[in-house]
Amino acid sequence: MNRMKxxxxxxxLGGAAALAASAxxxxxxxxxxxxxxAAPRSYRLEAVEIAARTWCVYGAQEDLSRANGGAIxxxxxxxxxxGVVVVDTGPSKRYGEALAALIAEQLPGKRxxxxxxxxxxxDHVFGNQAFPREALAAPQAVIEAMTAQSEALAANMxxxxxxxxxxxxxxxxxxxxxxxxxxxxxxxxxLTEMKGHTACDLVVRDEETGLVFAGDxxxxxxxxxxxxxxxxxWRASLAALRRMxxxxxxxxxxxxxxxxxxxxxxxxxxxxxxxTLREAVARGLTMNEAMAAPIPARFAALGVARTEFERxxxxxRARMEEEILNGIPPDRL
Amino acid sequence: MLRIRPAALGAVLALCAAPAPAQEPPPDPLxxxxxxxxxxxxxxxxxxxxxxxxxxxxxAAEDQFHVPVTIDARELAAExxxxxxxxxxxxxxxxxxxxxxxxxxxxxxxxxxxIKVEQTTPVRVGVRGADGIWRVAAAVIDAAGGGCxxxxxxxxxxxxxxxxxxxRALAGRDEAGETRISLRMRHPMxxxxxxxxxxxxxxxxxxxxxxxxxxxxxxxxxxxxxxPAFNLLxxxxxxxxxxxxxxxxxxxxxxxxxxxxxxxxVN
Ligand SMILES: [Zn+2]
Numbered sequence: 001m002n003r004m005k006x007x008x009x010x011x012x013l014g015g016a017a018a019l020a021a022s023a024x025x026x027x028x029x030x031x032x033x034x035x036x037x038a039a040p041r042s043y044r045l046e047a048v049e050i051a052a053r054t055w056c057v058y059g060a061q062e063d064l065s066r067a068n069g070g071a072i073x074x075x076x077x078x079x080x081x082x083g084v085v086v087v088d089t090g091p092s093k094r095y096g097e098a099l100a101a102l103i104a105e106q107l108p109g110k111r112x113x114x115x116x117x118x119x120x121x122x123d124h125v126f127g128n129q130a131f132p133r134e135a136l137a138a139p140q141a142v143i144e145a146m147t148a149q150s151e152a153l154a155a156n157m158x159x160x161x162x163x164x165x166x167x168x169x170x171x172x173x174x175x176x177x178x179x180x181x182x183x184x185x186x187x188x189x190x191l192t193e194m195k196g197h198t199a200c201d202l203v204v205r206d207e208e209t210g211l212v213f214a215g216d217x218x219x220x221x222x223x224x225x226x227x228x229x230x231x232x233x234w235r236a237s238l239a240a241l242r243r244m245x246x247x248x249x250x251x252x253x254x255x256x257x258x259x260x261x262x263x264x265x266x267x268x269x270x271x272x273x274x275x276t277l278r279e280a281v282a283r284g285l286t287m288n289e290a291m292a293a294p295i296p297a298r299f300a301a302l303g304v305a306r307t308e309f310e311r312x313x314x315x316x317r318a319r320m321e322e323e324i325l326n327g328i329p330p331d332r333l
Numbered sequence: 334m335l336r337i338r339p340a341a342l343g344a345v346l347a348l349c350a351a352p353a354p355a356q357e358p359p360p361d362p363l364x365x366x367x368x369x370x371x372x373x374x375x376x377x378x379x380x381x382x383x384x385x386x387x388x389x390x391x392x393a394a395e396d397q398f399h400v401p402v403t404i405d406a407r408e409l410a411a412e413x414x415x416x417x418x419x420x421x422x423x424x425x426x427x428x429x430x431x432x433x434x435x436x437x438x439x440x441x442x443x444x445x446x447x448i449k450v451e452q453t454t455p456v457r458v459g460v461r462g463a464d465g466i467w468r469v470a471a472a473v474i475d476a477a478g479g480g481c482x483x484x485x486x487x488x489x490x491x492x493x494x495x496x497x498x499x500x501r502a503l504a505g506r507d508e509a510g511e512t513r514i515s516l517r518m519r520h521p522m523x524x525x526x527x528x529x530x531x532x533x534x535x536x537x538x539x540x541x542x543x544x545x546x547x548x549x550x551x552x553x554x555x556x557x558x559x560x561p562a563f564n565l566l567x568x569x570x571x572x573x574x575x576x577x578x579x580x581x582x583x584x585x586x587x588x589x590x591x592x593x594x595x596x597x598x599v600n
Binding site: 281282283284285286287288289291310311313314315317318321322324325326327328329330331 | 389390391395396399401402403445446447498499500501502503504505507513514515517560562564577588589590591592
């Protein structure tokens with residue numbers, strides 16, 4: 001008989017009440033309470049010109065936090081003859097509004113014709129709400145992922161960012177992209193669906209400047225994130241990006257990259273990550289042991305490398321166990 | 334769902350195990366109001382917090398359904414002798430107990446596992462040796478999750494029943510000449526707290542060498558993650574040995590498979 005298994009829900013609820021009533025519980029619940037009372041703040045966004053009539057609002061090379069309001073991903077906008085094209089909208093309604101205000105200030109009187117979402121991750125698309133509904137567009141698979149996961153992703157963002165998220169309602173685009181080439185406001189864009197960072201990653205190429213918006217397929221000077229990653233597909237997409245004719249490239253996180261260093265760095269990280277995690281499974285290391293692996297010196301300058309590596313152990317472990325551990329037939333009973 | 338009140342539970346305990354003298358547990362370094370109850374249910378008897386008991390878990394849960402935990406009492410065993418059992422529990426889970434691990438003579442007091450956590454909670458491991466004292470380590474896991482996170486995989490796939498109990502394993506020698514055994518089994522590990530899904534989980538695993546020596550025994554509760562995976566550490570065994578794994582779940586399904594142990598060092 002296992003006495004430990006016999007915890008009823010009633011006993012648990014009773015215990016939880018005891019916790020709330022305990023004066024000593026402060027040490028456990030204190031930090032959470034402190035976070036919920038963070039003072040409201042506003043984003044101070046700055047547009048940096050990265051190509052002809054093209055501006056980027058850079059994200060901090062950090063994790064989502066109350067210090068940065070979740071503004072960790074790049075957002076960009078392009079002036080076309082007839083209006084404005086936006087690529088990604090940031091982490092919250094408040095950010096989206098600040099971005100729209102910045103665009104209005106930079107390009108007074110210009111209408112927003114199109115807002116592309118590169119993929120479904122909330123640090124890139126939770127500002128959608130601040131833009132005209134009919135301008136929002138993404139591949140069908142991105143729209144579906146946003147729709148299916150919006151509730152869970154929003155809950156997570158509210159928990160991490162608190163008041164920064166006030167009023168944010170996930171707003172998936174109503175328009176599914178199906179053309180590979182589109183003229184918007186007199187400027188031509190090439191659209192390519194890739195995958196690997198997520199199940200669907202949109203790459204936008206501006207035909208006028210040769211600038212490629214790579215979304216989170218490319219990271220520069222910050223460790224890549226892998227919650228929905230498929231490493232072989234991601235590598236194939238990096239190879240495709242390398243072949244793509246381009247004058248410059250904007251990673252989803254990190255500075256504009258005329259040389260394509262972000263493609264090398266992202267591939268280098270993914271190769272190391274893959275090899276390290278596979279070796280840990282093959283050697284029988286526990287996940288906690290795997291998380292303690294040293295990070296090579298060449299990645300020392302990458303933002304949040306240790307945190308992202310530890311997160312990746314959680315994201316990728318199960319799939320690697322399925323691949324590396326041997327299938328064992330059942331014994332006859 | 335079993336609904337045994339603490340008083341009735343006490344009576345069951347008195348029948349099943351030698352009753353430990355009722356005593357106050359030592360003050361909890363984490364100040365959890367649940368500690369007296371967790372201690373009484375999981376570590377009955379004398380308790381001390383002991384830094385020689387190693388508990389590894391991340392500061393924050395990236396995925397609340399898969400929180401990696403490693404428990405390691407090798408340093409303690411070197412000083413106090415063989416370890417009888419190691420119990421992992423999380424104070425604020427609806428089902429507090431996660432696993433009881435009993436390493437046999439051929440296994441190290443070391444286990445890698447994954448648990449589910451309902452919310453930010455203390456996680457504890459209690460280690461009992463021959464003297465009967467529970468030596469405990471504890472840490473808090475923040476279950477606020479990380480950024481850019483995906484929600485956890487849906488509980489139970491469409492075709493999960495056809496793959497129930499399907500096993501994967503790998504064993505190899507490490508640098509120290511010990512054998513690392515990795516196990517993974519298909520099981521939904523339903524806690525009974527999701528609407529309309531009754532509790533259903535792997536409840537027991539034993540590993541026995543073909544010499545007849547018991548390697549390890551695990552009593553498993555529903556907070557162990559879906560598709561349970563364990564990493565064990567065995568002392569050197571004869572070349573060509575096999576570990577027979579036998580399992581059972583809460584519905585009485587039985588599982589059995591054999592894991593070949595390495596003859597030569599793999600590293
Ligand atoms: Zn992303």
